Amino acid sequence: MxxxxxxxxxxxxxxxxxxxxxxxxxxxxxxxxxxxxxxxxxxxxxxxxxxxxxxxxxxxxxxxxxxxxxxxxxxxxxxxxxxxxxxxxxxxxxxxxxxxxxxxxSASRTPERIFESPVSVERFGLNEIKNTTAESFYGGLQNLKGVDMNTNSLTFQSINTRGFATFANNRFLQLVDGMDNTAPGLNFVLGNLVGMSELDVQSIEILPGASSALYGAGAFNGILFMRSKNPFDFQGISAYAKTGITSQEAAGDNNYYDFGIRAAHAFSDKLAVKANLSILKGEDWHANSVVDFGNPGADRSNPAYDGLNIYGDEVSTLLDFDAAAGLPSGTVGSATVSRTGYSETVLADYDAESIKTDFAVHYRPFGDDLEFIYNGRIGRGTTIYQGANRYAVSGFSMQQHKLEIKNDNFFLRGYIVSENSGDAYDTRFAAININRSWKSDTQWFTEYAGTYIPAYLGGIQQGGLSPEEASAQAHAAARQVADTGRLIPGTPAFQSAFNTVTNDGDLTTGAKFIDNTKFRHVNGNYNLAHLIDDWADIQIGGSYREYELNSGGTIFTDLDGPITYNEYGAYAQLQKKFLDDRFKFTGSARYDKNEFFDGFVSPRLSLSYTAGENRNHNIRASVQQGFRNPTTQDLFIGLNAGRAILVGSAPDNLDRDVRTFDVSASGQALAGGSTVEVVGRAAYENSFTLNSVQRFGETQNPLDLEAASPGLIQPEEITAFEAGYRGQIGKFTIDLSGYYNSYSNFIANVTTVVPFYGDSGLTQTIPGDPNNTPVAIAAIANGDFQAYQTYTNSTVDINSYGGTVGVDTKIGDFDLGVNYTYTELDFDEARFPDFRTNFNSPKHKVKASFGNPKLFENFGFNVNYRWSDSYFWEATFADGDVPAFTVLDAQINYAVPSIKSVFKLGGSNILGDEYFTAVGTGNIGSIYYVSWTINP
Known part of the structure; x- marks a missing residue:
């Protein structure tokens, strides 16, 4: 009842x-x-x-x-x-x-002036889209204050606010007409690769910081809202065509195309439909760094060379030449040697592509009182994604299908989001398994050692060379012999092996990802204000989501079938004005429950006051708690990424990941055979810290080894404080804010090292050994171990803080805007050297814009300037410094009202100073374009 x-x-x-x-x-x-x-x-x-x-x-x-x-x-x-x-x-x-x-x-789930918003919010509307200098509206978002944009590739840009940026940015939520645009298996948004056509965008809003109280677990570090045009309000046919070139030192000059069309029609005041299609093609940014990953100062003659964008050379081993030849220790010595790799440029498809389509039917049976909506979106794209490795995402597709009923007071929507990995593959494993297809690792290293030893001794004894000279000559000769039969890029034999490997979903022999993961989501909201005579704005709502993981064992530990789990939540908010509508109170709270974790309550309290005789000054302050549930990969991943095996920490996942490893000849007696079986649980319960293993390798002191004990993952929590001011002072519009975020149970990765035999507690000793040497120490000394990446929570305090200030004004008829962002991490890295925060954000950023939309009749221009401070990038693929960079974008436009057209000539990074925002990606070059938009 x-x-x-x-x-x-x-x-x-x-x-x-x-x-x-x-x-x-x-x-x-x-x-x-x-x-x-x-x-x-x-x-x-x-x-x-x-x-x-x-x-x-x-x-x-x-x-x-x-x-x-x-x-x-x-x-x-x-x-x-x-x-x-x-x-x-x-x-x-x-x-x-x-x-x-x-x-x-977005700020309160109800329409309100940005001036009175209880929290920071940025808006990008029709005028901003028209005047953006970037080649796309999505790229133009990086000019907003407080917004970071990391460029993975030409078609994949990742938006972030307030630190902790990664390409797999699962702390930032993106909603397209209320639908979560996160790729279900990847757990992050692929920029606008499968998003919205710019012809259909009505407005974009960005909420920096936590918003869990209204939007749940995903709204942890910021939200981007994209709202499309309703076909009742925006009818007719619109189209655009852009063409130009991308210019990069590594790739040269290449053609760039972007076309789109939108058609919308209201058949009556009850029925309207719309459809969109957009196609983008271009040459992706080439990544060609040959810096030695393990030894940045070394050149390619280093026998253990591991190039940043060279793959396959991650396969390495310590060759004890004396033991192999039966010589006394110290005669020839030992060396770490890696296999010869292949460059990314021969492994990846740089033909970037994005094809987006959507169709919507809007039905209003009682006029504007009630609206039924069906919206279907299908996106397909080819791009490069950088995570643990560099992935060639070829033919990736994602679908969203939504049914919604709404009016001014409520909405109820249900939708499904599914992805298909297409022909996506891991470029690193492609190289590794191409190498293994023509010669096994065992044979290659055996031939290497067999050539090196006589070459070295000959260089010393007959050639009169110094040990250093003899070693360099012997390494070159050994690699030449071991590489005999190597597949050469461009040959039919190489292409045949490449095709075989990239169509094989078993990463022990192939490189392909198979992923058909999906989630189903239902959410609703009801505003009770009209039932209580608008005494206050009271809203209630809730959501339910079910995940279905389906990667065939290539990403998740789902070899025996799809993995399903669910989460749900409910919230309420009260918003009330007092004191002649000058004082505004907003209070909200949300309860969320994931089936693996205890429920969590996330409240938010905000107060704002509008001052001044003309009500042109607003002061606000807010405090809120938020949380982030572990992602599908945090829980159920089981992936050999080359440098480490990634194993999620859901309780029933630890025993799903089972792998077999070869044991060194010297360790077989202790291991009880030539192979061992290691279960993922060992990464959490029987392992050493990575730093301590590295110290042991330098000192050989057993006391340096330290047992690792990463706990099973729990939801991450945040307490966020914010204060701000918005005001109009003469011709100047000022918007400033400051925040302080305190994290607990911070989710991050810890790399551990699992010995193939023995225990990390060092209680098992070698039988008959008079020194009682622990078995696990022998395993580490013999090289019988494997690195694992675990998913856990920090036990330490991690805080971040910062602020933004923006000033907009007019100088004559010209618009001028300047903003500055400061971001800082507060974390004692010295005490916890193994813990990785992935803060990945510059401390200082400055942005400016200058333009005039009507310099003279129908003619306008705009210029955007961005400067970013240097910062340290920390991610699974690679760590390193990102140098400071300066970017200048510009455009001129001319409108022809008689044909409802706007012509634009523009360019991004027109100064041509190439830069990168993450270590391992291709340098970002310049894009020059000309466009024609009809009825924008």
């Missing part, structure tokens, strides 16, 4: 009030339409925006008389009196300088 009562109450709220409908047009002093202007009901958080032609329709339950406020960037506010239903207005805005009256939805 209670459920029936609630459903009845919701339907009553949907159908029981009359509507007031106002239409009109917003123009400037020259009678030109103003697209994207905000139309807001004075005194309430209700509003809409104008379309490309400046037209709007505003529907409300409020009965006349009332007032509407009209605002747009670069124009003064205008308040119009509404005296009757179905009134038609023509509004003329005069030029000014303010951005504070724009309407945002």
């Amino acid at each position: 209670r459920i029936l009562f609630i459903v009845s109450l919701m339907l009553f709220g949907v159908l029981s009030y009359a509507q007031t409908s106002i239409q009109g047009k917003v123009v400037d002093a020259n009678n030109e339409p103003i697209p994207g202007a905000n139309v807001v009901l004075v005194g309430k958080a209700e509003g809409t925006t104008t379309d490309f032609d400046g037209n709007f329709t505003f529907n409300t339950s409020e009965q006349p008389p009332f007032q509407l406020r009209f605002t747009s960037i670069g124009f003064s506010d205008f308040i119009a009196e509404v005296t009757s239903n179905n009134q038609t207005l023509t509004i003329t805005l005069s030029e000014a300088s303010t951005i504070l009256d724009e309407i945002v939805i």
